[in-house]
Amino acid sequence: MRIDPASDRSMLDTLRARASGSARRGPWLKLLSDVLTLAGPQAELLRHGERPWSSATFSGSRHSIALSFAGERAVDAGEALIASLPDHEFAIPGHLVADATITGVDHENGPEPRMTVEAELLLLEEG
Known part of the structure; x- marks a missing residue:
């Protein structure tokens, strides 16, 4: 997802606005x-993907996130994210x-x- 840097809305504001009309927001937001x-304000969201996940005792979802960091300060923020x-x-309520x-x-x-950083997160439903 590319966010227009000329816009006065942050990336998070844009995501929230897009999700507000969605019937099934889930915990992904x-x-x-x-x-x-x-990751910090200099991170650029490249993509997010979600797929269902389950085992014999748990259910949830696996999330893949790719972020880009451009410039020395942003790369430093990316290194901090990695650590x-x-x-x-x-x-995350209920998860x-x-x-x-x-x-x-x-x-x-x-x-x-x-620098491009890719991460995978396993989100389990509590309960």
Whole structure:
């Protein structure tokens, strides 16, 4: 998802506005909001995907998130995300983040460094 930088709305505001009309918001919006907050304001959301997940005793969903960080300060924020995401305590009502893993990191050096971070999170329903 690309957000118009000229807009006065933040990425999170845009996501909330798009989801407000959705009949089935689910916990994905809170999860994505928390990850974007953890990543910092210089992170750009490239994509988010959700698929159902279940085992013999649990059910939930697996979320794939890709973020881009452009510029030295943004790349530093991306490195901080990589370090903090696996141990971050999420507060999502009725759900538990059972696993948060960085699945890929791609660095591009150049006049403006760029980094892409891919993460996968397992969200279980409590109850």
